[in-house]
Amino acid sequence: MTSPSPTGASRRSFLRAVSGLAASAAIPHHGLPLATSLAGLAAMASQNSQAATTTGYKALVCLFMNGGSDSHNWVVPIDTTGYAEYAAARRELAWRADRLQAITTTGQAAGRAFGMPAELAPLRELYEAGQAAIVANVGPLVRPITKADYLAGLGVPAKLYSHNDQASTWQSLAPEGATSGWGGRMGDILMAANAQPVFTAVSASGNAVFLSGSSVSQYQVGTEGPVVANAMGSARLFGSTSASTALQRSYAATANDRLQSEYARVMQRGLSANTTLQAALAGVNVPAIPSTAIAQVNAANTTLDKLGLARQLRMVLQIMAANQALGMRRQVFMVQMGGFDTHNNQMRDQPAQMAQVAQSISYFMAALNALGLQNNVTLFTASDFGRTLLSNGDGSDHGWGSHHFVAGGAVRGRAMYGQFPSTALGGANDVGSGRLLPTTSVSQMAGSLAAWMGLTASEQLQVLPTLTNFSGGPAFLNA
Numbered sequence: 124m125t126s127p128s129p130t131g132a133s134r135r136s137f138l139r140a141v142s143g144l145a146a147s148a149a150i151p152h153h154g155l156p157l158a159t160s161l162a163g164l165a166a167m168a169s170q171n172s173q174a175a176t177t178t179g180y181k182a183l184v185c186l187f188m189n190g191g192s193d194s195h196n197w198v199v200p201i202d203t204t205g206y207a208e209y210a211a212a213r214r215e216l217a218w219r220a221d222r223l224q225a226i227t228t229t230g231q232a233a234g235r236a237f238g239m240p241a242e243l244a245p246l247r248e249l250y251e252a253g254q255a256a257i258v259a260n261v262g263p264l265v266r267p268i269t270k271a272d273y274l275a276g277l278g279v280p281a282k283l284y285s286h287n288d289q290a291s292t293w294q295s296l297a298p299e300g301a302t303s304g305w306g307g308r309m310g311d312i313l314m315a316a317n318a319q320p321v322f323t324a325v326s327a328s329g330n331a332v333f334l335s336g337s338s339v340s341q342y343q344v345g346t347e348g349p350v351v352a353n354a355m356g357s358a359r360l361f362g363s364t365s366a367s368t369a370l371q372r373s374y375a376a377t378a379n380d381r382l383q384s385e386y387a388r389v390m391q392r393g394l395s396a397n398t399t400l401q402a403a404l405a406g407v408n409v410p411a412i413p414s415t416a417i418a419q420v421n422a423a424n425t426t427l428d429k430l431g432l433a434r435q436l437r438m439v440l441q442i443m444a445a446n447q448a449l450g451m452r453r454q455v456f457m458v459q460m461g462g463f464d465t466h467n468n469q470m471r472d473q474p475a476q477m478a479q480v481a482q483s484i485s486y487f488m489a490a491l492n493a494l495g496l497q498n499n500v501t502l503f504t505a506s507d508f509g510r511t512l513l514s515n516g517d518g519s520d521h522g523w524g525s526h527h528f529v530a531g532g533a534v535r536g537r538a539m540y541g542q543f544p545s546t547a548l549g550g551a552n553d554v555g556s557g558r559l560l561p562t563t564s565v566s567q568m569a570g571s572l573a574a575w576m577g578l579t580a581s582e583q584l585q586v587l588p589t590l591t592n593f594s595g596g597p598a599f600l601n602a
Contacts, residue, residue, distance in 0.1 A: 174312075174579070174582075175312055175313055175316070175453075175576070175577040175578045175579060175582055176577035176579075177313060177316035177452045177453055177577050178452075178577075179452065179499070180446050180447075180451065180452055180453075180496075180499050181452070181453055181454075181499055181500070181501075181575070181576055181577070182443055182446075182453070182454040182455070182456060182499065182500045182501075183306070183309075183454075183455045183456065183500075183501055183502075183503070183572055183576060184436075184439060184456045184457070184458065184487075184500065184501070184502040184503070185294075185306060185333055185455075185456070185457045185458070185502075185503060185505055186432075186458050186459075186460070186480070186484070186502060186503070186504045186505070187290075187293075187294070187328075187331070187333070187457060187458070187459045187460075187504075187505050187506065188459075188460055188463045188476075188480070188504060188505070188506040189290065189459055189460065189461040189462075189463060189464075189506070189507065190286070190461060190462060190463030190464030190465070190506070190507060191286065191289075191463055191464055191465075191506055191507040191508045191509070191510055191521055191522070192463040192476075192504075192506040192509070192510075192525060193216075193463070193465055193469060193473065193509070193510040193519050194506075194509055194510075194525040194526040194527070195209070195213065195216075195509070195510065195512055195519075195526075195546065195557075196213075196216065196217075196218060196240065196473060197239065197240075197243060197477065197526060198226075198237055198238075198239060198257055198259070198526045198539075198543075199218060199223055199237060199238050199239070199240070200235065200236070200237055200543070200546055201220065201223055201225060201236050201237060201238040202234055202235055202236040204234075205235060205236070205237075205545075205546065206220060208545060208546045208547035209512075209546040211547070211548070212512040212513060212546055212547065212548045212557055213512060213513075213514055213546075214514045215470070215514055215516075216469055216470060216514045216518070216519060218240050222240055222241055223238030223239065223240060224238050224239055224240075224241060224244065224247055225237070225238045226238060226239055226247060226250055226251065227250075227251060227537050227538075228539055229537070229538045229539065230538050230539050230540060231259075231539055231542075231543050235543065237539070237543070240474075240477065242474045242477035242478045242481065243477050243478075243481045244481065245481040245482055245484070245485035246480070246481040246484055246485065246528065246530075247481075248485070249484070249485065249488055249530055249536070250528075250536060250537060251537060252536070252537075253534075253535075253536035253537045254488060254497075254530055254531065254532065254534060254536050255484075255528055255529065255530040255534060255536050256528070256529050256530075256534050256535060256536045256537070256538050256539070256540060256599045257526055257527070257528060257538075257539040257540065258526070258527050258528075258529060258539075258540045258541050258563060258568055258597055258599065259526050259539055259540065259541040259542060259543040259544070259562070259563070260524040260525070260526065260541055260542060260543065260544050260552070260559055260561050260562045260563060261524060261525060261526070261527055261541065261561055261563045261564070261565060261568050262508065262509065262523045262524040262525065262559075262560075262561030262563075262564070262565065263280045263283075263289065263292040263293060263296070263561070263564065263565050264278075264280060264561055264564035264565070264566070264589075264593075265278055265279075265280055265589055265592065266278050266589070266592040266593070267564075267592070267593065268560070269560075270551060270552070270553075270554055270560055273554045273560060274554070280292060281297075281298050282298045282299075283508075283523060284508065284521040284522075284523070284558075285298075285299075285521075286464070286507050286521075287299040289507045289508045290507040291332055292565070293505050293506070293507065293508075293565055294306070294331065294332050294333035294505075295332050295333065295335075296565065296566065296587065296588070296589060301332055302332075302335060303332070303335045303336050303337060304331070304332045304333035304334060304335050304336075305333070305569050305573075305586050305587055306324060306333040306334045306455040306457065307324055307332075307333065307334045307335040307336030307337075307339055307341065307455075308336050308337070308585065308586040309336075309455055309573055309576060309578065309586050310323040310324040310334070310336045310338075310339035310453075310455055311336040311337050311338045311339050312578060312582050312585065312586070313452075313453035313455075313576065313577070313578075314338065314339050314453075316452040316453050317449075317450060317451050317452055317453065317454075318449065318450025318451070319396075319399060319449045319450055319451065320339070321340070321342055321392070321396045322342055322396070322400065322442065322449055322451060322454065323339050323342075323451075323453065323454060323455065324336065324339050324340070324341045324342065324454075324455050324456075325341065325342050325343075325344060325439070325442060325454060325455070325456050325457075326341050326342070326343045326344070326456070326457045327343075327344055327345075327346065327435040327436075327438045327439055327456065327457070327458050328435055328457060328458050328459035329343065329459075330343065331457050331459070333457055334455060334457055342396060344400075344438055344442070345438070346431065346434035346435055346437070346438050347438075348400070348401065348404060348438065348441075349396070349397035349400050349401055350397075399449070400442070400445075400449070402448075403445035403448040403449050404441050404442070404445055406445065406448055407441055407444040407445050407448075408444075409437060409440045409441050409444055409490060409494070410440075410486075410489070410490040410493050410494075411428070411437075412427055412428035412433045412434065412437055412486055413426075413427055413428065413486060414426040414427065414428050415427040415482055417430060417475065417478055417479055417482065418474070418475050418478065419475055420468075420471060420472050420475050427479075427482050427483065427486065430479055430483070431460065432458060432459075432460045432479055432480065432483045433479075433482070433483040433486055433487075435458040435459070436458055436483055436484075436486065436487045437486075437490070439456045439458060439487075440487065440490050440491070440494070442454070442456075443491075443494070443496055443499075443500065444494050444496070453576060453577070460476075460479065460480065462476060463476065463506060463507075465510070465518045465519060466515065466517070466518045466519070466520060467517045467518045468517060468518065469517065469518035469519060480504075484502065484528075484530055487502065487530075488502075488530055488531075491531075491532070492532075497531065497532035498531070498532035498533055499532075499533075500531050500532075501529060501530070501531035501533055501534065501572065501575060501600065502529070502530045502531060503527060503528065503529045503530075503568070503572065504527045504528045504529075505527060506525060506527075507521075508521055508522055508523055508525065509522040509523055509524050509525030509526075509558075509559060510522040510525075511556040511557045511558055512546055512548060512553070512556070512557025512558075512559070513548060513556040513557040520556065521558075522556075522557070522558040522559060523554070523558045523559055523560065523561060524544070524552070524558075524559035524560060524561035524562070525559075526543075527568070529599055529600070531600075533575065533600050533601045534599060534600060534601075535598065535599050535600065535601060538599070540563070540597035540598070540599045541562055541563040541597055542562040542563070544559055544562065563596075563597060564589070564593055566587045566589045566590045566592075566593060566596075567590070567593050567595070567596035567597060568596065568597060569586070569587055569590075570583050570587055570590045570593075570596045571596040571597055571598065571599060571600055572600070573586055573587065574596075574600075575600040575601075575602070
């Protein structure tokens with residue numbers, strides 16, 4: 124591969140700056156001083172030709188829990204004062220103290236101690252082995268704000284507590300309607316390092332704004348591999364034996380109509396990518412998902428290898444294992460699981476959800492170790508929002524800040540990053556009903572992930588324009 128000319132490098136830098144400015148313009152800056160916004164824009168516009176470091180292979184995996192995961196029950200204070208506050212706020216939603224397994228705690232105030240429920244034992248084992256960490260009280264923020272700011276309506280992110288808007292904000296930094304996500308914007312910068320740019324941003328769970336970019340297009344796969352156009356190889360289509368052949372010709376033809384021509388181009392690109400990926404996957408061997416029993420709600424128990432999340436992760440593993448055959452250096456993936464909107468039946472449903480997530484991540488990490496990719500991949504969890512500490516009698520309602528996990532060989536594990544808040548109702552971070560005002564922004568967490576992927580400081584601002592409003596981020600990854 125020849126080195127890019129100075130002119131080419133400058134052109135790419137200029138285009139990246141422009142895309143960064145466009146991304147910033149699309150993100151609401153509520154309550155943000157004009158000078159602060161201009162300073163961030165100037166930092167992007169004045170960048171030089173320095174580019175991301177893309178030696179070796181690295182990949183990010185976003186595990187998105189749709190519905191708003193109640194993370195108050197995933198990481199629980201177990202010191203005497205902390206547990207008493209937790210139990211008083213949660214009432215019937217609180218785990219019994221004897222169901223919580225203590226974890227090693229660093230990075231928090233003296234005297235604080237934490238535990239995790241038995242259903243998360245596989246995730247706890249990864250944490251204690253130094254392969255996972257906790258990022259406490261993360262949520263969307265435009266800038267740092269206080270409880271007084273929130274009550275005065277200053278600097279509050281748009282459309283809080285709305286599922287669609289907050290899922291979009293976690294993934295893109297803007298409410299529903301955003302056209303690009305921070306995973307896709309990273310892909311815009313990193314795709315040039317890949318021999319097959321089409322596989323830079325890959326979803327194993329359908330369309331997601333997280334993976335949308337200005338240049339990169341998310342490539343979608345099913346749990347069994349590339350999504351194929353079945354009609355292309357059918358012996359009969361709509362009762363015709365020749366329709367399949369005619370369809371293939373129409374995709375290969377050059378049309379005069381611009382819409383038809385673009386549709387044919389997209390189909391040709393997809394068919395070509397599918398062929399390339401299928402050939403690469405034929406040469407990989409990924410560990411099978413174990414048949415671990417997983418309890419299900421209102422259904423017979425099943426096994427992990429039959430559940431969607433683990434199967435999505437296995438597909439991701441297959442593509443990662445083919446990174447050399449495909450000539451990939453940087454990839455961003457997304458997998459998803461639903462069912463976390465627990466207004467009702469929370470204590471019935473949550474144990475099965477926890478078990479599925481923990482067992483799936485455990486399988487994923489073990490498979491990475493077997494493939495020798497454990498230091499090349501970082502997985503992180505995300506969700507629409509946290510939930511209320513206060514019980515509604517059978518569940519919890521929409522909240523804000525939540526606790527999340529990062530896992531991988533590069534993670535500085537066995538530690539908790541950020542500030543774990545008081546779980547007492549009416550505390551300094553409680554903006555109502557136990558909705559927690561985040562102390563770490565999504566931008567800060569994402570900035571740490573982007574830096575690990577090799578993005579320069581100016582490139583991080585292109586991907587995460589609001590990052591300029593925060594001082595640093597949680598250092599949970601080794602270089």
